[in-house]
Amino acid sequence: MIKACLFDLDGVLVDTAKYHYLAWKRLAEELGFYFSVHDNERLKGISRMASLDILLEVGNVADKSAKEKLEMADKKNGWYLDYITKMTPEEILPGVQDFLHDLKSRGVKIALGSASKNAGIILDRVGIAPLFDVVVDGNKVANAKPDPEVFLLGARGLDIPPSGCVVFEDAAAGIEAAIRAGMRSVGVGSPDILQRATVVIPGFDGVQWPDLELKMSLSL
Ligand code: BG6
Ligand code: MG
Numbered sequence: 251m252i253k254a255c256l257f258d259l260d261g262v263l264v265d266t267a268k269y270h271y272l273a274w275k276r277l278a279e280e281l282g283f284y285f286s287v288h289d290n291e292r293l294k295g296i297s298r299m300a301s302l303d304i305l306l307e308v309g310n311v312a313d314k315s316a317k318e319k320l321e322m323a324d325k326k327n328g329w330y331l332d333y334i335t336k337m338t339p340e341e342i343l344p345g346v347q348d349f350l351h352d353l354k355s356r357g358v359k360i361a362l363g364s365a366s367k368n369a370g371i372i373l374d375r376v377g378i379a380p381l382f383d384v385v386v387d388g389n390k391v392a393n394a395k396p397d398p399e400v401f402l403l404g405a406r407g408l409d410i411p412p413s414g415c416v417v418f419e420d421a422a423a424g425i426e427a428a429i430r431a432g433m434r435s436v437g438v439g440s441p442d443i444l445q446r447a448t449v450v451i452p453g454f455d456g457v458q459w460p461d462l463e464l465k466m467s468l469s470l
Pocket of ligand 2: 295
């Protein structure tokens with residue numbers, strides 16, 4: 251019996267990947283190289299500093315000190331904040347609000363498990379913060395996905411064992427984190443990228459919790 255749903259944020263509840271991309275691309279341009287949408291795929295679900303390392307690798311930039319890297323990550327985050335502080339409820343992905351409200355009405359607990367240190371700002375801006383019983387974000391974890399820490403902390407906060415939790419994720423690293431946490435998972439996106447998920451859905455539009463719950467129990 252599933253008692254709790256743990257949601258990733260970026261790419262699952264809101265499409266913030268485009269804002270991360272615009273801010274990273276701007277940093278790459280300042281450093282003198284082009285950062286493509288294709289390269290950006292590698293940053294999904296990955297922490298801020300790990301994302302910077304990938305960006306610098308793409309641009310063949312090897313001579314930066316730890317202090318310079320922190321300054322670059324701060325600069326990128328400033329540009330990212332310019333975008334996300336202007337977000338509105340219209341940017342919640344289709345079907346998400348209905349799905350969350352339906353879970354609430356059924357007594358299923360809801361938690362956030364995100365690598366982002368900006369998760370609280372985004373939830374407030376798009377107006378869904380009150381729906382979450384527990385929020386675990388990048389400020390609360392020491393180990394990034396695929397480490398299971400973020401989801402285990404969420405389950406602990408809800409007081410539900412991992413076997414009673416299901417994780418919703420758009421990144422392969424997040425599905426791996428769910429598996430390592432001993433939880434079932436719903437991949438949100440393409441089955442090619444999310445093969446290890448218990449079930450994959452293209453998005454939340456028209457998705458009914460009883461159908462999803464049944465599919466997950468059948469695929470155990
Ligand atoms: C994840 C995103 O949710 O958060 C990553 O998928 C991002 O792309 C990471 O790098 C960290 O986000 P932030 O907001 O702390 O820089
Ligand atoms: Mg994500």
